[in-house]
Amino acid sequence: MLLSCENSIKEVQSITSNEKAPERSGKNVEFIFTDSTRIKSRAFALEFLEVKTEDSEYQDFPKGGRITSYDKDGSIAGQIEANYAKHLISDQLWELRNKVVAISDDGKNINTELMFWDQGKGLIYSDQYVRITTDDGQVLEGIGFSSDDKMNKITLKKVTGEVYLNDETEQ
Template identity: 90%
Template sequence: MKNINNIIKSIVILSGITMLLSCENSIKEVQSITSNEKTPERSGKDVEFIFTDSTRIKYRAFAVEFIDVKTEDKEYQDFPKGGKITSYDDDGTVAGQIEANYAKHFTSDQLWELRNKVIAVSDDGKTINTELMYWDQSKGLIYSDQYVRITTDDGQVLEGIGFSSDDKMDKITLKKVTGEVYLNDETEQ
């Protein structure tokens, strides 16, 4: 009986050793796979972020849902249900607003990626509609390479593929223009 128990114990031990030695993934491989996964550091619902510079409010961001993501390769804030960003002038007046149904903020690059029904409105009434817009906070630029529709403060509608502008929408450059532009000829009187 002792021999049978010893034989069974030996078989179990040999099976365990064989299973351990036959594993293809090392501990480092398993750690590298799990570290690249999108894991939230912080998250929340109905949140407001206030970005300041020398105690002055520069931007406010409102979001239905917020996820702070940090991986080995990148760090960003994800806004899967979109939100609204309001920018302010130095005197505290609203300089403009951007709304989107999805947003991602790359914090270290100070870059916002805005997608799905993006609407940007300047303080003087200009409106930009597109499906994709980037806002580079460090350079003070907004831009896209997608279809864009711009409505000027006097109601003119311009369309094109791609644009770039300062973030106050004072100097807009529209690319591949497809809309109609009406100009007043001041030489005729």
């Protein structure tokens, strides 16, 4: 029996290449991000894959997880949960997808289907539908937002919703 093949060496190498295979993987993992021994944030995930390609290095969290950030005094500054996350290591950028919920230390909730967290710039943002619930129950909706990562300075784009104002005029 005689068999022949018409694949080039490059085709064979691309099929057998480990370029996209995970370097590391794990289940039920916790990552702690520090700066000068101070914990800045923690990430928890059910599943973790670290992938290195010629173009980039990233951490993939296909089953989602939770990121908790901390103030300088160690108190919780905010938390973000999502059903999928990807961390672009060199860019210090998190991509969070599918039922993303961000909660600030003062009780604001941001709900969206896509959110980015730029750790280097201290910025969270999205260009998708977003629903913001304040600590006093007000609901604002819009398409797109940006904020500092503590959610103190939120800019909502294409706003809809109801806002209730207290009339504190003297009688």
